[in-house]
Amino acid sequence: MTLRFYVQYASAWGEQLYLSYTCGDAVSILPMAYLDANTWWVELEMEAPAVLHYHYLLNGLAGKNEKRISITNNDDLTVRDEWVHPGAVENVWLTAPFRMAQPGAEDAQADNISQRSTGNCHFKVRSPLSQGPLWLMGNIPALGNWNETKAVQLQCGNDGYFGVSLQIPAGSHIEYKYFRAGRYEAGENRRVITGTHTIVQDGFTRFYDQPPKGAGVAVPLFSLRSERSCGVGEFADIRLLADWAAQTGLRMIQLLPVNDTTVNYSWTDSYPYAVISAFALHPVYAHLPAVEEAIAKSKGAFGSAAHTAANTPVDILLNAGYAATQSRLNAAALLDYEAVIQYKMQCLRLLHREHVPDAAFHAWAAANEYWLQPYASFCCKRDNEENASFYYFVQYQLHCQLSEAVAYARSKGVAIKGDLPIGVSLQSADVAAFPGLFHTGLQAGAPPDEFAERGQNWGFPTYNWPAMEAEGYAWWRQRLRHMAQYFSAYRIDHILGFFRIWQIPRHAKDGILGYFEPALPLTKDELQQWGIPFSRERYCEPYITDAVLYRLFGAQAVTVKAVCLEPSGGGHYRLLEGFRTQTGVLDAELEPSVTEGLLCLITNVLLIESSPGSYHPRFHLHRTSSFEALDTDVQQRLQKLAEHFFYFRHNELWELEALRKLPVLQQATDMLVCGEDLGMVPHSVPGVMRQLGILSLEVEHMPKHPGRRPADAPYLSVITPSTHDMPTLREWRPADGRQVLAAQLQSQAMWCIPLLQDWLSLDASLPQLPPEQERINNPAVMPWYWRYRMPLTLEALCGADRLNTLIGKLIKESGR
Missing domain, CATH: 3.20.20.80 (Glycosidases)
Incomplete structure (x- = not known):
């Protein structure tokens, strides 16, 4: 039999659509041919019986939902489809939290289409958030000749799919629309020419209702x-x-x-x-x-x-x-x-x-x-x-x-x-059971930011992504499916780690000694091309002079020189073998002030050598005394190089990394996916998250751009005044907490989810802890004791009529 696929997509120059399908154990990817300004097509030969699993790819970007067709005989079959971008907001409305709002729907497998059903033409469409029945009307008798009383009702599944099979003569030129609650969908009539057997898959209905918004805690x-x-x-x-x-x-x-x-x-x-x-x-x-x-x-x-x-x-x-x-x-x-x-x-x-x-x-x-x-x-x-x-x-x-x-x-x-933690403990069952999936000699963290001046070192081993990819990301798929037993949505902790991770040698304590992975490290030749007179000893070893020592150690400098250093010529010093790493210093059990000074001294470098001949600029290298000692011209060149390295050099590489990993997480379950995209955000992050329909995190206490307001939050986002890593409203904005929450609720963000402490701040008559004790975590302090407890019982909270009435009023006024 001949199986023909026609896909509606108004492509741009340079775009290519592919059909990826599996039949039995064979996986094939076929480039589709450009038919006209709005259509791509491809055909293949098959023998019945067979089951075909397939989806479309646009320049390597996979559509979100896999489709399935059961081939029952050798009659030719035509599939008329639409390319639905994975970032389409309608895809988000198909996730578990929104399906919860549609109780009582029948559990139908609308995605499992048979070549023969009750008719030769099967219509299928997604219609998330639908209330009441969905109808199909068109210009032929089988579709009611545009008579609403003769419209055809589609059957609904609890996953938001609707379908119906009809007997329609081959070669029929059909114009049609979907109809719901007394109104037609927007836009021009849909059109299709039927074949002997035809499956029409229309993407989403076009009822442009007010997009749903919700609030949480x-x-x-x-x-x-x-x-x-x-x-x-x-x-x-x-x-x-x-x-x-x-x-x-x-x-x-x-x-x-x-x-x-x-x-x-x-x-x-x-x-x-x-x-x-x-x-x-x-x-x-x-x-x-x-x-x-x-x-x-x-x-x-x-x-x-x-x-x-x-x-x-x-x-x-x-x-x-x-x-x-x-x-x-x-x-x-x-x-x-x-x-x-x-x-x-x-x-x-x-x-x-x-x-x-x-x-x-x-x-x-x-x-x-x-x-x-x-x-x-x-x-x-x-x-x-x-x-x-x-x-x-x-x-x-x-x-x-x-x-x-x-x-x-x-x-x-x-x-x-x-919440999906970005890592697992070095001392964990997963690392012990699957050591090949982790780099135990390295540790994950984050570069310095306003909350942690010397960076963050979480101690988690980094992932061996090539090994995980070779196994089809099985560990991740199992992990997500396990979570889906309990959760309708999840937050990807530090989503930036799926673009690139801040990787720290196991011998280091401070996150500032890390570097990004994957990365395109600098070479000696490249440094010299930038006009930098590179010397490994000068740029990669701690810069130590008498002036540096007296600045760090004061009167203890003489003792430190005698115990921990040796001269290296020209008024410079180098650390002795036992003190060249931060773990070595910590193991030496020196006086606390000496230990702290040596830890800082080890970070006084300009470049991090990740492997022989591969160099990364140290983050905030311009704040080091090593940098201060350079000639002004070299300082300018090195700072310009570091800025290019961190903010421009890796954009394409990191985008490709994320597009390999994040769709695996997203497609493993029907949970709503949100990403914690805070910190040093690469330029490619917002675009990738939009492409995939992953909600971003908008935090007023840590705006992504100066002057950004709640009103600027995009629809596909979660907005909150602060997170568990930040001060609460009572510590940060004690005078205007209600105004902050009201403005956030009025934003266009799909979800507004403040901390419980911020909701409780609306009623000062309730029991309260000191504001500084409301903070859940301080990333600058490691380890931190995570011990905040709400100051009243849940039973008392349920009975707090004044607070609960106010919250209900704010939510109702915001349309959430």
Whole structure:
């Protein structure tokens, strides 16, 4: 049979459309031919029966949705399609948070089209946000001859697809439109000429309604406080937060990562982005009474009477002093992470002894074995434990509790938004299980900014992207699909890392000693072409003179010279072997002032040598005393080179990197994707995010351009006054918090999601912490204790009528 594809697309000069299809195990990519100003086409021969999976590519950019056709006989088939750009806003409206607004729709597989259905011509169209039935009308009897009473109704699926099969003679010249709620779609009539068998796929309907906007609340789960929780926010508390959100008109709850971060059970494990598993949930969020209840039910169904009479789970929590411990931990103004996690693990171990695995547990464990086994092995080694079943038990309880809470929130019309950390801990189950996917000799971070003068060093190993690509990004796909069990949307932490990552040698402490990867490093010849008299020792080694030493060390300079340095000629010095790296200095256990001075001295370089003969300008090299000592002409040349290197040299390279990786994340699930595009943003980032339909982050406290206002936020964005890394409104804008929130709500951004602290600031009569204690994280301080807790319970928040009425009023007035 002959299969012909016709695609409507008004292309520009230099653009090329491709058909990518899979039939069986064979994957083919065919260039399409330019037919006219609005149409591309291609044909291929196939034999029935067959199933064809396909999508279109525009100059390598893949369309968002894969299509499927079942070939049942050898009659010729014509497919008339549209190229839908992946960045089209309608694609965003097909994601999970918007589908939640369409309850009761039938679950139809409209994307799985058979060559033969009830007719020879199948019409298919996407129509997100549709309310009520969708109809098809046109200029032939089968389409009602433009008579509304004879229009054809399309069948709706819960994913926003509509379709209908009709019997229409081959060669018919059809003009038609879609019709909904008493009105035709906008634009000219659609046109098609039918074949023997035709599939017409029209992209999206053209009902240009007011684009939907929503509001939400951002809060770390550990910051929640309820009468039922024990010292920390728990998965069960999401229910109460959803009640409050629904009451006020908020439609999204945004959480920080909820993955396990347990390395040593100390407060340093409170850092929610240092995950030890990209899949495992954190035991600190377990609601112990719910675990107890689940075990009691399980034992009642499967345990013997003699066994259950001996020691019930209720006795275990009672004997563990749960009520008294809960009262003590809940009384604390801030999170006592160590006390909470140690007590909860103690109770979970006691409860595990009474656990009777049932069929549901075994089915879940089998389905999740791919990550559970490495995670449990890691935990056994960490805890000197031999029984891996304990960790299976804990993760199953956490899964059940989070799933139940998320289902409840969705029933209230509230979507849960998760957070995708840019890295995983060096000490993690993923690194141990898949070492080839990571560069453990390097660490990720960020270059200096207004929040961290010496840059940020997160300590995470960087990704081995070529190895991940060779495996079809399987680890990422599994990770995203696992998240989609719980979340309708997610925030990509540090999306810039998918363009390029700031990579720091493992021997360095300060992020300022890093460099971008991938990059196009400079060579000696290139430096000399810029007119820079390059010397490796002068540019890559710390610049040390007596003047530099006395500026850094004062009276201690003489001792530092005697203990840590040796002369290198011409009044210069070099560090002795044991002090040439920052880790070496830290291991030497010197006086704190000497240690700090040596750490700074090591950063006094102009170029970073990533490998022999490959050089990167040190970030902010113009602020070094090494730079000050150069001739003025060389200073100007070097500063101009650094500016070109950081802001222009890599634009095309970084764009291609992101377009290889980000579509994999986006297409793995139907979650709404938002990117944290803050910091030193490459020029290509906004364009790539628009191309892919990824929402940007607009933060008033950290505007992307001087003078940028909430009114300037694009529709495909999330707007917020500040983030968890910044001061809250009560510390930053104490006099006009209400005006800030009102202006943000009135913006065109699709979502306005302020911090919970900023919502609470609207009512000064409510309990409050000192403003400086409301801050969740300070990136300039590493490690930081993540311990903020809301100053009132969720029960009290639900009853805060004055605040809740005001929030509801602001949201209603903004049209959200």
